[in-house]
Amino acid sequence: MRTFMLAHRHMPQECRIAIAAWRGFESPLAGGRPLGSCISGCHGVWWIVRASDLEAALAQLPPYVAARTVAEEVREVPLP
Secondary structure (H helix, E strand, O other): OEEEEEEEEOOHHHHHHHHHOOOOOOOOOOOOOOEEOHHHOOOEEEEEEEEOOHHHHHOOOOHHHHOOEEEEEOOOOOOO
């Protein structure tokens, strides 16, 4: 399994839609508590997920959210 950072962005008027998109959507992320910046006015949400590939990572998100999300493979970087 690989690790991906999912970075979602939406417009201020789309907050309710982005949250409502999770209703009835089966996902290991459902019911989670991702980091988000809507309260500061930036309207982003981030998840770290494990998946076999980029498509599988994005498939953990409802279609409305996934369409507005950038996925990047990441790994821990040891610092001195």
